[in-house]
Amino acid sequence: MEIFKGTIQTKLPNTDTSIFAVMSALAAEHGAINLSQGFPDFPISEELIDLVYYYMRQGFNQYAPMPGVPALRRAISKMFQDKYGVLYNPDTEINITAGATQALFTAISAFIREGDEAIIFEPAYDCYAPAVKVNGGLVKYARLHFPDFSINWEEIPRMITHRTKLIIINSPQNPTGSVLKAKDLQMLEKLTSGTDIIVISDEVYEHLIFEGIEHQSACRFPELAKRTLVIGSFGKTFHATGWKTGFVLAPEKLMTEFRKVHQFTVFAVNTPVQHAIADFIGNKKNFEGLGAFYQQKRDLFVSALKSSRFKTLPAYGTYFQLLDYSAISNQNEMEFARWLVEKHKIAAIPIAPFYNNNDNHKVLRFCFAKNDETLVQAAAILAKI
Numbered sequence: 001m002e003i004f005k006g007t008i009q010t011k012l013p014n015t016d017t018s019i020f021a022v023m024s025a026l027a028a029e030h031g032a033i034n035l036s037q038g039f040p041d042f043p044i045s046e047e048l049i050d051l052v053y054y055y056m057r058q059g060f061n062q063y064a065p066m067p068g069v070p071a072l073r074r075a076i077s078k079m080f081q082d083k084y085g086v087l088y089n090p091d092t093e094i095n096i097t098a099g100a101t102q103a104l105f106t107a108i109s110a111f112i113r114e115g116d117e118a119i120i121f122e123p124a125y126d127c128y129a130p131a132v133k134v135n136g137g138l139v140k141y142a143r144l145h146f147p148d149f150s151i152n153w154e155e156i157p158r159m160i161t162h163r164t165k166l167i168i169i170n171s172p173q174n175p176t177g178s179v180l181k182a183k184d185l186q187m188l189e190k191l192t193s194g195t196d197i198i199v200i201s202d203e204v205y206e207h208l209i210f211e212g213i214e215h216q217s218a219c220r221f222p223e224l225a226k227r228t229l230v231i232g233s234f235g236k237t238f239h240a241t242g243w244k245t246g247f248v249l250a251p252e253k254l255m256t257e258f259r260k261v262h263q264f265t266v267f268a269v270n271t272p273v274q275h276a277i278a279d280f281i282g283n284k285k286n287f288e289g290l291g292a293f294y295q296q297k298r299d300l301f302v303s304a305l306k307s308s309r310f311k312t313l314p315a316y317g318t319y320f321q322l323l324d325y326s327a328i329s330n331q332n333e334m335e336f337a338r339w340l341v342e343k344h345k346i347a348a349i350p351i352a353p354f355y356n357n358n359d360n361h362k363v364l365r366f367c368f369a370k371n372d373e374t375l376v377q378a379a380a381i382l383a384k385i
């Protein structure tokens with residue numbers, strides 16, 4: 001095809017293809033065990049598949065209502081009420097989205113104007129900053145303290161200006177596996193109280209939390225909840241990342257703005273899948289055991305690495321384990337990740353791309369949402385390096 005000869009002023013300079021796409025492609029090219037991009041390699045529930053099939057056969061194949069199928073919004077409302085004791089109105093305060101990614105993009109677009117500032121904590125999941133920038137906003141990066149990835153709360157008031165529109169938090173956190181404590185949410189609540197700052201709380205790993213730690217949803221802190229959009233994803237919860245079905249909870253005033261943008265981004269989301277999930281989350285056992293399920297996988301992977309030269313960093317949530325390779329190599333994370341996939345056929349994710357300045361801690365992220373055999377096989381290879 002003829003190339004475009006006009007001038008393009010890119011809205012996202014210095015933006016490459018996402019590291020997830022890059023590493024998954026390298027894994028395929030080298031026939032490697034893919035512990036890079038975060039997705040399970042085991043099947044999803046047969047019952048859930050049957051439910052989707054059932055609803056398709058029943059004729060639920062046309063556009064869903066713009067905010068989402070009412071039964072699913074009611075089921076999410078009940079799940080949050082049962083779990084956190086907080087009531088979101090299914091009609092006015094809940095919206096179904098095409099995955100958490102769309103929820104995040106829409107939420108950021110609904111509130112960020114030219115020149116507005118958003119504070120994000122790095123290493124940060126990769127889709128926050130570009131969404132802010134595309135909308136003309138400015139990102140201010142607060143570094144999490146290495147190696148425990150805690151928030152340095154003293155630094156945050158100094159970062160807030162009259163232009164601060166958003167603060168984006170993520171717990172359990174991707175890529176680090178760290179979790180926020182109640183006192184973190186209380187700090188944020190205090191700091192934002194009486195301001196116009198809006199908080200986006202990315203909680204896609206809310207059920208994937210270990211060692212009996214309680215997930216501190218932003219919705220549990222009443223003053224904070226008033227200014228917060230809580231974002232979730234069924235991809236994570238039901239091992240179905242390819243279904244791209246997520247949701248947003250927010251007080252009506254924020255939801256009204258969210259929906260103004262949502263209706264022109266996707267309008268509505270996959271209908272039979274929404275009906276199926278509505279039925280499926282009606283049964284608590286379908287999500288309540290997830291923490292224990294993934295903790296067993298984390299422990300299996302970590303214990304199989306005991307004798308290795310990789311050092312494990314603590315992981316309290318998500319399905320990612322960070323490994324420090326500083327005893328093995330001086331290469332930077334990208335070089336080491338490439339070497340690992342080419343030489344040893346194991347794909348992992350460098351965390352440098354999750355930093356604005358490509359900080360290098362000699363740490364890679366490994367996804368343990370895999371069959372036990374895959375984890376044992378991968379750990380055996382890593383233990384020999």
Ligand code: PMP
Pocket residue numbers: 038098099100101102125170173174202204232233234235236241244245246
């Ligand atoms: N936020 C975080 C922290 C994630 O890890 C992911 C993807 N795993 C998403 C958002 C996007 O979720 P989805 O696949 O539902 O778009």
Ligand code: GLN
Pocket residue numbers: 018020021036037038039174
């Ligand atoms: N969230 C997944 C991860 O962290 C990847 C999602 C994606 O490929 N964009 O690996």
